[in-house]
Amino acid sequence: MGWEKDLEELKRRAALAEQMGGAEKLKRQADRGKLNVRERLARLVDEGSFREIGKLAGRAEYDEDGALKDFMAANFLFGRANVEGRPVVATGDDFTVRGGAADAAIWQKMVAAEQMANELRLPLVRMIDGTGGGGSVKTLNTAARTYVPANPGWDWVVRNLATVPVVALALGPVAGLGAARFVTSHFAVMVKELAQVFVAGPPVVNRLGEDVDKEGLGGAHIHGHNGVADAVAESEDEAIAMARRFLSYLPSSVDGLPPRAETSDDPARADEGLLGAVPEDRRKVYKMRKIIESVFDKDSFFEMGGLWGRSAITGLARLDGWPVAVLANDPYHYGGGWTADASQKIVRFVDLAETFHLPVVHLVDNPGFVIGTQAERAGTIRHGARALAAVYQASVPWCSVLIRKAFGVAGAANLNHSRFHYRFAWPSGDWGSLPLEGGIEAAYRSELEKADDPDVLRAEIESTMNQVRSPFRTAEAFMVEDIIDPRKTRPLLCEFAELAAPLRRTGPSAFPIRP
Numbered sequence: 001m002g003w004e005k006d007l008e009e010l011k012r013r014a015a016l017a018e019q020m021g022g023a024e025k026l027k028r029q030a031d032r033g034k035l036n037v038r039e040r041l042a043r044l045v046d047e048g049s050f051r052e053i054g055k056l057a058g059r060a061e062y063d064e065d066g067a068l069k070d071f072m073a074a075n076f077l078f079g080r081a082n083v084e085g086r087p088v089v090a091t092g093d094d095f096t097v098r099g100g101a102a103d104a105a106i107w108q109k110m111v112a113a114e115q116m117a118n119e120l121r122l123p124l125v126r127m128i129d130g131t132g133g134g135g136s137v138k139t140l141n142t143a144a145r146t147y148v149p150a151n152p153g154w155d156w157v158v159r160n161l162a163t164v165p166v167v168a169l170a171l172g173p174v175a176g177l178g179a180a181r182f183v184t185s186h187f188a189v190m191v192k193e194l195a196q197v198f199v200a201g202p203p204v205v206n207r208l209g210e211d212v213d214k215e216g217l218g219g220a221h222i223h224g225h226n227g228v229a230d231a232v233a234e235s236e237d238e239a240i241a242m243a244r245r246f247l248s249y250l251p252s253s254v255d256g257l258p259p260r261a262e263t264s265d266d267p268a269r270a271d272e273g274l275l276g277a278v279p280e281d282r283r284k285v286y287k288m289r290k291i292i293e294s295v296f297d298k299d300s301f302f303e304m305g306g307l308w309g310r311s312a313i314t315g316l317a318r319l320d321g322w323p324v325a326v327l328a329n330d331p332y333h334y335g336g337g338w339t340a341d342a343s344q345k346i347v348r349f350v351d352l353a354e355t356f357h358l359p360v361v362h363l364v365d366n367p368g369f370v371i372g373t374q375a376e377r378a379g380t381i382r383h384g385a386r387a388l389a390a391v392y393q394a395s396v397p398w399c400s401v402l403i404r405k406a407f408g409v410a411g412a413a414n415l416n417h418s419r420f421h422y423r424f425a426w427p428s429g430d431w432g433s434l435p436l437e438g439g440i441e442a443a444y445r446s447e448l449e450k451a452d453d454p455d456v457l458r459a460e461i462e463s464t465m466n467q468v469r470s471p472f473r474t475a476e477a478f479m480v481e482d483i484i485d486p487r488k489t490r491p492l493l494c495e496f497a498e499l500a501a502p503l504r505r506t507g508p509s510a511f512p513i514r515p
Helices: 004-018 023-031 037-044 106-119 137-143 154-161 177-183 202-208 214-218 236-248 272-276 288-295 340-355 373-377 380-393 408-414 436-443 445-450 454-468 471-476 486-503
Strands: 051-053 058-062 068-073 076-083 086-093 124-130 166-175 187-191 196-198 231-233 302-304 312-319 322-329 360-366 398-407 423-425 430-432
Touching: 004 068, 037 076, 037 086, 037 124, 037 236, 051 106, 076 106, 076 236, 086 106, 106 124, 106 154, 124 177, 166 177, 166 214, 166 236, 177 196, 187 236, 196 214, 202 214, 231 236, 272 288, 272 486, 288 312, 288 322, 288 360, 288 486, 312 340, 312 360, 312 486, 322 340, 322 486, 340 380, 360 408, 373 380, 380 408, 398 408, 398 486, 423 471, 430 471, 445 454
Parallel strands: 086 124, 124 166, 166 187, 166 196, 187 231, 322 360, 360 398, 398 423, 398 430
Antiparallel strands: 051 076, 058 068, 076 086, 302 312, 312 322
């Protein structure tokens, strides 16, 4: 007969594992508008590519004769799969089994998944729903003891930030260790109104005197605007699509290079609309994202952190198929000036580019650090100096395009000035130690106070200074390398991407990204 009896037992146990928390719990999950963990894994990966690991781990119940009566699978699933034909480690929490809290074999499986991704150099996707490995007081009662906290496998979690792309999707209430796993990633997505992220949930928080529900405590409307989440999705399917797209720009690990994609977008394409993209009136704003959509490969811009630190725009894009990191300013928010939030966002993004060998294209319109009492209370100079340090520490190829303003210490972060200046300027360029309008008041205060008509004198000074501020005067002294026709921006950036491609180096970076 061979091993047929054992193989039948194997099939039986696998079938029990696939029942997850049981029909009632699965229905409750569906009634909440949520997919179950196996449905999520199926939608994330290429069809038929998921090979589960540890499917038989869980809590078994036996009769007096030692025969299996019942089996509850561990509430953490993982395995090897493909995403767009490339191997990944895919993981998911099963909320239908004890709300995703710690269960039989769960922490060993979670550690194994992190270790597998690290040692096999495979991207990791975490689909988090519940405490994601966190504890439950019921466990303490069962064990009849408490314990000194430890996070099993956290060294692998930290190592993975420096080794492989890590994507985290919050697909339900996420607390404790689950919340920490969510943010300890390179790209974190919350599903609007479905996911909430918090250190401790409402029952714990409300004991401190607050009165708040899950959404009010940690909904996407909070964490999408404070940097906890890099993106907010309208649905689980959209979140999964974001994860797949994010991975397409990155190598499988730091030991590889970001892959080039096929494109039909002509690298020599010129856009006549760029001639009027920046108003001649310096007081008027314009849409930087329109410039981004024009100069990079069509539909290739993938924004990250779009709802927070909004004076800075960060994202991934392609130039003639080559993946690049995009850093830009948004004049609609603080005139594009660096706030404390924007500076934190920039640090994390530049570290991402450095970790995964992505050349950086920086579209600059930076009037400097945001000023005022609110900015000082936020510690803007501290966070801004860290962002400046990140730019200067970056070793990946870097190209800057001076779209309009570049003033002061923050404006100097258009690139590391000690490296070769691969830099272009538009005729709309306007730069210096500080903006002319405010600088006149400071430099000529005495003369203006003594003048019979300060407004007339101010206008005369401005007229003279406007001649000096011409970018052509700067180019005459070779203090800006090239002033270009805006319509030629894309061809020149595609040329940069071609030159940068062979300069990219594999291996770990000197300073990997931190959460």
